[in-house]
Amino acid sequence: MDRHIQILLNRLSCASITIATFTIVLLLLHTPDTCVPRHTEPKPHQRFPTSSCDFSHRSLTSLDKKNQRLWSTKAWLKTVHSFTALFLDLQSLTHLTNHSKVLCISAGAGHEVMALHQIGVRDVTGVELLDSPPLVSRADPHNLPFFDDVFDLGFSAHLDQALFPTRFALEMERSVRVGGVSVLAVEECGDVEVREIAKLFRKSRFVSAKNVTLIGLKMTRLILRKYMLM
Missing domain, CATH: 1.20.5 (Single alpha-helices involved in coiled-coils or other helix-helix interfaces)
Structure with a gap:
């Protein structure tokens, strides 16, 4: 068996x-x-590789084309328009001219940089932890790669989101020349909070504060003028 x-x-x-x-x-x-x-042209939704053996080369979208698509969206245009209104108000107060040398800190994708260009300000530098060429270069807002007293105006709408607000404010103030201004847009706040923010700028005098609407949000705009060397 x-x-x-x-x-x-x-x-x-x-x-x-x-x-x-x-x-x-x-x-x-x-x-x-x-x-x-494939002997026929695939449909748009079938132009992506379906397996590892689909190795045909595909043309890459250029940076210019990507930017043009982004800059033509309704969301982008609406945000730029909002910043434009804020900067036009600064022009009416004579804090900003077309010849001003401007620094935008924590500029994101560059909405404020484009807004300044559109109203005629040409010398604009935008910085952020991640660059977004050609509008924004990479730099640490807490350690700016600029000499002292370089800019006529420093602007940021993100001080209240900074990891180290005191260091952020001191770097902005350091880069602005004597007689120049630091302009901030922060979450809407009252007099007590405004005074606390102003104290971060040790070599500047408080000029004014105003409640504004920026990017559809209620915010407070502060202006401080530098009066002495760092």
Whole structure:
């Protein structure tokens, strides 16, 4: 009986090996459908690779085209328009002219930089932890790569989001020349909070504060003028 069982097991093993070998040969000889060259132009939603064997080269979208798409969106245009209104108000107060040298700190994708360009201010530098060329360069707002007293106006709408607000304020103040102004847009606040923010700027005098609407949010705009060297 044991001999018959052993013979049966040997036959099953041979059959399994034969089937496995035949299957492997078929897989090697068969070309996956996704690797067959397309003879017709695929539909837009089918232009992405469907497997690792779909290796055909695809043209990369240039930075200019990406920017043009971004800058033409309603959200982008609406945000730029909001910053434009704020800067036009600064112009009417004579804190900003077309010849001003402006620094935008924590400028994000560069909405405020574009807004300044659109109203005629050409010398604008935007910085952020991540660059967004051509509007914004990479720099740490807490350690700005600029000499002292370089800019006529420093602007930021993100002081209240800074990791180290005191360091952020001192770096902005350091980069602004004597007689220049630091302009901030922070979450809407009262007189007590305004005074606390003003204290961060040790070499500047408080000029004014005004509640404004920026990017659809209620905010408070502060202006401080630097009066002595760092």
